[in-house]
Amino acid sequence: ETGVTQTPRHLVMGMTNKKSLKCEQHLGHNAMYWYKQSAKKPLELMFVYNFKEQTENNSVPSRFSPECPNSSHLFLHLHTLQPEDSALYLCASSQKFGGEQYFGPGTRLTVT
Amino acid sequence: GDSVTQMEGPVTLSEEAFLTINCTYTATGYPSLFWYVQYPGEGLQLLLKATKADDKGSNKGFEATYRKETTSFHLEKGSVQVSDSAVYFCALNTGNQFYFGTGTSLTVIP
Numbered sequence: 330e331t332g333v334t335q336t337p338r339h340l341v342m343g344m345t346n347k348k349s350l351k352c353e354q355h356l357g358h359n360a361m362y363w364y365k366q367s368a369k370k371p372l373e374l375m376f377v378y379n380f381k382e383q384t385e386n387n388s389v390p391s392r393f394s395p396e397c398p399n400s401s402h403l404f405l406h407l408h409t410l411q412p413e414d415s416a417l418y419l420c421a422s423s424q425k426f427g428g429e430q431y432f433g434p435g436t437r438l439t440v441t
Numbered sequence: 442g443d444s445v446t447q448m449e450g451p452v453t454l455s456e457e458a459f460l461t462i463n464c465t466y467t468a469t470g471y472p473s474l475f476w477y478v479q480y481p482g483e484g485l486q487l488l489l490k491a492t493k494a495d496d497k498g499s500n501k502g503f504e505a506t507y508r509k510e511t512t513s514f515h516l517e518k519g520s521v522q523v524s525d526s527a528v529y530f531c532a533l534n535t536g537n538q539f540y541f542g543t544g545t546s547l548t549v550i551p
Contacts, residue, residue, distance in 0.1 A: 372541045423539075430485075432484035434483050
């Protein structure tokens with residue numbers, strides 16, 4: 330399998346649930362990113378990892394917790410989310426930090 | 442600071458019409474410029490790119506020319522198809538940062 334994959338593609342969760350989003354890249358890249366895409370709003374960069382080290386956290390609430398165990402895998406752990414967190418969550422990777430990004434298909438998250 | 446500005450949407454065109462989506466940028470140095478496309482229900486895909494002034498990126502009939510004098514990277518296509526309906530994002534890479542525009546929604550009607 331090639332490119333950037335994300336699972337699950339769709340997720341519905343209650344506000345008290347705990348779930349995790351998974352991203353895997355098969356491109357040998359060293360940087361990985363989480364974005365939030367909400368309707369009628371610009372892409373929001375949430376987290377950046379470069380060589381497994383977190384380099385950016387753009388004021389994201391603590392109910393979102395990223396994890397990068399290695400350069401190929403990135404997780405976003407979710408707990409006690411709010412309905413306004415419903416969005417498409419996109420993962421991307423690049424060869425180097427800030428370089429050309431390759432995106433996964435996204436996880437459509439609905440918080441009820 | 443560095444940024445990308447693209448035209449507001451939505452844009453609705455008839456099939457075979459000419460498409461232009463404007464994109465201008467602000468950056469120090471010599472950035473690379475990109476257009477990404479997002480089809481319904483999918484993530485972003487790289488459509489084309491240009492890495493230096495006067496370069497023309499092209500793919501699937503789309504073109505964009507890196508104009509340093511006007512700090513622009515407008516996306517064009519001579520004859521759009523229904524399958525081109527998507528959201529288009531202009532993006533800027535300064536080497537250690539990546540900036541996306543807000544996206545322009547395109548709908549092509551038969």
